[in-house]
Amino acid sequence: MSLPGLQHSHESGTALEEALAGIASAMSDPSRARMLCALMDGRAWTATELSSVADISASTASAHLNRLLSHGLLVCVSQGRHRYYRLAGSDVAGLLENMMGVSMRGGRALATRTPVELRRARTCYDHLAGEIAVDIYEFMQREGWVTDEGSAVTEPGKRKLEALGVTLDPRTRRKPCCACLDWSERRFHLGGDAGASLLIAFEHKGWLRRTPGYREVTVTDEGKSALFRVFGVGA
Incomplete structure (x- = not known):
């Protein structure tokens, strides 16, 4: 029998570990790493610009960007017909x-x-x-x-x-x-x-x-x- 407090602590720890592993996995790909490093200039970049930096196709870049967005590493800002990506924060x-x-x-x-x-x-x-x-x-x-x-x-x-x-x-x-x-x-x-x-x-x-x-x-x-x-x- 497990105590409620201990069960809650275990569940919280597991969630934290899974979130940490997810972020580490999202950053582990070399193309995604190149995109993140490019965004360290503090500006917002388009998917086309980031695909050029990573030397990958636009469709592949889109999949990578969605992965980074889903883990809270990037945010996307729409302006007119363009979408810009930037780091989620300092x-x-x-x-x-x-x-x-x-x-x-x-x-x-x-x-x-x-x-x-x-x-x-x-x-x-x-x-x-x-x-x-x-x-x-x-x-x-x-x-x-x-x-x-x-x-x-x-x-x-x-x-x-x-x-x-x-x-x-x-x-x-x-x-x-x-x-x-x-x-x-x-x-x-x-x-x-x-x-x-x-x-x-x-x-x-x-x-x-x-x-x-x-x-x-x-x-x-x-x-x-x-x-x-x-x-x-x-x-």
């Missing part, structure tokens, strides 16, 4: 970023296998990643702009960010601020609403320029001067 992007870090373990081989452009500056869904982002985050920690563990922006930090034109959302439903592990650098960069807002501000100022369809980020000449002046970061 939590999915964080999962992918962490998996990239695990898959790229290997010490010295990392530097030669990771493209220089991606290592220097790229997007991590909706915030900045790469060497430059890591250096900026370390500056913010040293100067007390964020707490030691990176879970919050300090009051002095808020004033500094506001002076840079960074608008933080006090009612955000996501993490206001977090330390996001950078898969190529093995150090942290700024994530959460603060990280996303910082990237938006850099773009508006013309310090960074994003390449449509790619994660690489180009630092403009004005941006190089500004990042060194404000954060002591050489770009």
